Amino acid sequence: MSARLYLAQRLTAMVLAFAVTVHLVTIVYAVRGGLTAGDILARTTGNVGFLAFYVVFVIAAAIHAPIGLRSVLREWTPWRGRSLDLAMLGVAAVIAALGLRAAYAVYAA
Amino acid sequence: MSAAATAARADADGQLTVRVWRGAEHGGFQTFQVARRANQTILDVVTEIQREQDATLAYRYACRVGMCGSCAMVVNGRPRWTCRTRVARAEEGGQITLEPMRNMPVVKDLAVDMESFFEKWRDAKGFFEPGETPANDFAVVRPDSPERAQADAGVECINCGVCYSACDVVSWNPEYLGPAALNRAWTLVNDVRDRGQDARLDAVSGDAGCHSCHSHMSCTEFCPKALAPTYAIAGLKRVTARRVWKRGS
Structure with a gap:
């Protein structure tokens, strides 16, 4: 792992520590409070703050996860080189696309 | 007998x-x-x-x-x-x-055969680099300066290979430089006389370098000299990350 990837992983870890906590607490709070899916969508639709939070969350995850996955694959398999790096860029793109799509869907519902 | x-x-x-x-x-x-x-x-x-x-x-x-x-x-x-x-x-x-x-x-x-172990010592630039021209005068290094204290903490390594044998990361990634070479690099990063820091920090970065360390601390646990290569590696991570933050490379 280069120093640049290391720094990117550590910085996004800080973002994720905050974002995952907010995400989980919100889920538990909403479910235990008895909110229906309709109630939740009514709160998230058109909520720019909600969208901004999840955009940051998804981007941080899309940077963080492939860096870690790359290290795991390098340690546990013989996979090395440019093909691995390109595959990890692909994983990052998939995480970002699916995550941003989901966040936008809940925002625009 | x-x-x-x-x-x-x-x-x-x-x-x-x-x-x-x-x-x-x-x-x-x-x-x-x-x-x-x-x-x-x-x-x-x-x-x-x-x-x-x-x-x-x-x-x-x-x-x-x-x-x-x-x-x-x-x-x-x-x-x-x-x-x-x-x-x-x-x-x-x-x-x-x-x-x-x-x-x-x-x-x-x-x-x-310890050849690969010693080659990594060299690959990590684990040797003093005096620069193109000799210094004009003796460097004054205060024994209580933070750099000297950091170097002192790791300088007693005698290359026995115990830490390298104990390291899980070496067993997973045979290219990994290992605790001894990185510990030596850290003592030199803290040597104010050394003129090869850029090349050394480049050498200890990358997939074989300090950022691959998982901080399992087996090296520190088993070092017969009671050195702490884990902390030396953490120091290298810190310095290299700071360099990226400041210069973007």
Whole structure:
């Protein structure tokens, strides 16, 4: 792992520590409070703050996860080189696309 | 020494059962019986086997007093200097299992080829770089300066390879520079006279470098000199990350 990837992983870890906590607490709070899916969508639709939070969350995850996955694959398999790096860029793109799509869907519902 | 004399020197605890790795990458354990003696070290046991029971046993040692770092082996699963390990401390129920150090090719029996270990020392730029022109004057380094204290903390390494043998990351990634080379690089990063810092920080970054360390701390746990390569590696991570933050490379 280069120093640049290391720094990117550590910085996004800080973002994720905050974002995952907010995400989980919100889920538990909403479910235990008895909110229906309709109630939740009514709160998230058109909520720019909600969208901004999840955009940051998804981007941080899309940077963080492939860096870690790359290290795991390098340690546990013989996979090395440019093909691995390109595959990890692909994983990052998939995480970002699916995550941003989901966040936008809940925002625009 | 005659068998009678050997028996006479054995203490009341009797015999040790010693399983010794024989062969190279492929091989098996051979069991020897060795008399227990007062203040006996693991190196004493190996030497007794080699001199009195099987002269074909290969192992390596030089100083016998913990200065040269050449007698390291895996003793009952733990990498250690055999000359400074007493049998009484390492044996388990009268049993001792001796294996060559891990993460290095086995030459024969208990002797490993340490070439890759030393090559990584060089690859990590673990040597003083004076720069193009000699300094005009002596550098003044205060003994209590933070840099000198950081260098002091790791400078007593004698290249025995115990940390390298203990390192999980080396076993997963044979290219990883390993704790000893990175520890040496860290002492030089803290040498204010050195003029090769950019090249050194480049050398310790990348997939073989300090950022691959998982901080398992096996190196720090097993270092016979009680050094802490984990903290040296953490220092390298800090300095290289700061460099990226400031310069973007």
